[in-house]
Amino acid sequence: MSRLVFSRKPARFAMARIAGAIMPGAGASVGPLALEPDEQLPLPTSEWVRLHTRMAGICGSDLSLIDGTASAYFDPLVSYPFTPGHEIVADVANPDGTPGRRVAVVPVLSCVTRGITPLCPACTVGRINLCERAAFGHLSPGLQTGFCADTGGGWAHQMVAHPSQLIDVPADFTDEAAVLIEPTACAAHAAARYTGKETVIIGAGTLGLLTLAAITATRDKVRHAPIVVTARYAEQKRLAKKLGADVVCASDEMPRYVRSATNSLVFGDQLTCGAAHVIDCVGSSDSLQQALRVVAPGGEVQVVGMPSNVSLELTSLWHRETAIRGCYAYTHADFHTAIDVIRQHDLGHLVSATYALKDYTDAIAHAAAAGRRGAVKVAFDLRGS
Amino acid sequence: MPRPGFVLEVDRSTPSIMFWRGENFSLEKLPAGRSRVIYPPEPLEAIKDIDGAIRHALLNPHDQDPLPTQLFPGMKLTIAFDDVSLPLPKMRRPDTRQRVIEAVLDLAAAAGVDDVHLIAALGLHRRMHEYELRHALGDRVYDSFHPRGMLYQHDAEDHDNLAIIGTTDHGEVLEINKRAAESDLIIYVNINSVSMDGGWKSITTGLASYRCLSHHHNPETLENTRSLMGHRHQSALHTSVWRMGKVLKDHGPKIFQIETTLNTDMFPAPFDFLSKREWEWTARDRATFLATTKSLNRTPIKLARKIFHNMEGPHQMTSVQAGDTDAVHKITLEKVYEQQLVDVVGQTDILTMGIPYVCPYNPDGVMNPILVMCMGLGYLFNMYRNKPLVREGGVIIMTHPCYRDFNPVHHPSYIDFFEQVLADTTSPAEMSRKWEKQYAEDEWYKHLYRTGNAYHGVHPFYAWYWGAHGLQHAGKVIIVGGDPATVRRLGFTPASTMDDAFEIASDVVGRDATITHLHAPALLVADVQ
Secondary structure: OEEEEEOOOHHHHHHHHHHHHHOOOOHHHHOOEEEEEOOOOOOOOOOOEEEEEEEEEOOHHHHHHHOOOOOHHHHHHOOOOEOOOOOEEEEEEOOOOOEEEEEEEOOEOOHHHHOOOOOOHHHHOOOHHHOOOOOOOOOOOOOEOOOOOOOOOOOEOEEEEOHHHEEEOOOOOOHHHHOOHHHHHHHHHHHOOOOOOOEEEEOOOHHHHHHHHHHHHHOHHHOOOOEEEEOOOHHHHHHHHHOOOOEEEOHHHHHHHHHHHOOOOEEOOEEOOOEEEEEEOOOOHHHHHHHHHHEEEEEEEEEOOOOOOOOOOOHHHHHHOOEEEEOOOOOHHHHHHHHHHHHHHOHHHHEEEEEOHHHHHHHHHHHHOOOOOOOOEEEEEOOOO | OOOOOEEEEOOOOOOOEEEEEEOOEEEEOOOOOOEEEEEOOOOOOOOOOHHHHHHHHHHOOEOOOOHHHHOOOOOEEEEEEEOOOOOOOOEOOOOHHHHHHHHHHHHHHHOOOOEEEEEEEOOOOOOOOHHHHHHHHOHHHHHHHHHHOOEEEOOOOOHHHEEEEEEOOOOOEEEEEHHHHOOOEEEEEOOEOOOOOOOOHHHHHHOEOHHHHOOOOOHHHHHOEOOOOOOHHHEHHHHHHHHHHHHHHHHOOEEEEEEEEEOOOOOOOOHHHHHOOHHHOOHHHHHHHHHHHHHHHHOOHHHHHHHHHOOOEOOOEEEEEEEOHHHHHHHHHHHHHHHHEEEEOOOEEEEEEEEEOOOOOOOOOOOOHHHHHHHHHHHHOOOEEOOOOEEEEEEEEEEOOOOOOOOOOOOHHHHHHHHHHHHHOOOHHHHHHHOHHHHHOOHHHHHHHHHOOOOOOOHHHHHHHHOHHHHHHOOEEEEEOOOHHHHHHOOOEEEOOHHHHHHHHHHHHOOOOOEEEEOOOOOOEEEEO
């Protein structure tokens, strides 16, 4: 039994940043992430339960952490040492230690999980992703499970969770399908803003594909204009087409498609009209700038992919009254939507490769090069070990 | 005395035959005993006193009064001229258009005509750059007329400056440039490189609107145009154009047509070996060929394009005739055929053709994949009279790199056409039904056509329709040496070598299939019996 632990070690953090800049994912072998013997965490309160992890995915935010590129913004929202992993399917441990119900974890550590009363205004209305108390209460700071020293994370054989974080996995779901519930919930949250007008999804990694899947599974009835998806690799293009994109193209080809579809004129690099809704699932300076170039006046750029430090020319935002709106995490309702989306599109096949925890450097290298290697989701498989 | 064209039966002693491959060439060994090569006639003698011949034509027109008697003070005179799409390659200066227009302007000045407009009759082609106008017209004409706004380019989308002349008995609306329509006299200055051009087509396409052009530039008409270069009565396109010509003659302004023909002396040294027959190549020609191909293999494609497009052809005028459009064009056709016609007996199972770096729609630009199709199936396949060179259901093999490369300034709608339309369908009829309107009415394409140097948004459709008859006729089309994905997008079959292509073709036409190679350069029209 073992776990991966991310510690506060500035020197190693710096090495990870250098290594990650040279080869994405290389921060795993030189940085502050280490494989350690598992140890049983104390339950924060008697309400909490123990989980035995079955599978845990590797997310883009995990990779940015490992390669040292995550924003300093998160520093106060993380407590060290912690075990990463927030895309989790696990068994609840019965009091006698035997495996109980199979659950997916809602990793957000909101007021309820932190024992905070009264609930903050956001939690009161169920918008736990906007909880105002993520660094407070009886738990150490932690945006989510997987970033908090007290809860553990999915990259370990065992962890703890509050009952409010548990969503039962349908019996007909494989573990591969279940490990996608959390990222699909993110996508479902993004898809809720889809209006059916011209929409561009930038990026066809896991998040881009799942967002597309969530739109076509839940909002297809309102679709009355093309959905354009940019994808870099052949497998991503194939999957985007399969999941219902009207147009799948390379990033540099996208403005032409949008221009044509919206009968737009062009000044400089800027479309005069453009897509009503641009969903940026990359979150880089380039992708956001491109989103601003193709979004319609008064339209919205929705930032689903986690951005870090970006540099943007915002004149067009001012001139065209466009909006950039963040899109973070999910509510409990999004998890139930995610289950429907996964079932409808049979998304379990998007888990391309699984690794044992001990092979974590290979797993992370694979995840960091997923698109190039024809993969979508890479996960740790902790079953039977 | 130039030698006529002829058909060479390939035997074991026949040397390898030169094929164009875009901005390069290759030598291909054709199978002995079942292959033949059609060589064009050698270039005819050029007129020695070209300016004298032009003046003679203007003073002695066919079925019309001499030009000076038609010119009078206070009249509105419009001189329209062919655009940059021909000749190919561009002529050495002075261009035929310059010579003819200067002669016309001298007569107009002598007659006291001062309301003279010069219009580039470009139809839906791209606007010419200043350097192209200067090359075609000369600096004197350009500097005299352009600064005063009296030299400009036809705009098929300027609806305030279009006028309807009338409608044919088939319901085709003839809508042309308003200035031309309201003139006392239009003088049209042609360069008739091929038999397709000239006659009533000059004004009814070059000065027409999209609405007018769409009557004959459509899949149905072009599938029934057999061929573009052959007898007029076998061409639905020319039949339609001639109907419009009748409307123009009956209800439009007076027209003084000037048509000129060129010989086929197309390439200057050191590329003059291209026009020679391979077994007549000297040691120097062979060395030049080898050095050229090896150098071009190492030359960046942009530089290679620049080298080729900067080339100026030594071709010169072989005839000039003026006057009534029908009378003039009849003589022109005889002159074109005198230069280009080759008697050929019987059709072939496989037709091979090398596709060069240029076609009428990419002067000084990129021969994009759509234009490769257009050049192969639209132009070279149509270089026949009576019957196609290849039998129905036969195979057409072209050689070209068929790179996925476009000039975004000249061909913006071509890029979208390739990505969007060809990804959906390669059927001319289906794309016409599903996509043409969107492209024709796209405001951005209109803007680029009207203010930049872009072909009209609908032009890639027309380029594709140009090959409609060839597409319908051929059982299979193979491109040797082309980018496989691009070739497949065109709906064709890629092959690495000519031998591979023959092997692929054998699935369609069998192992003992006859092969005919259309030798280029120069231009020829096969009169197939």
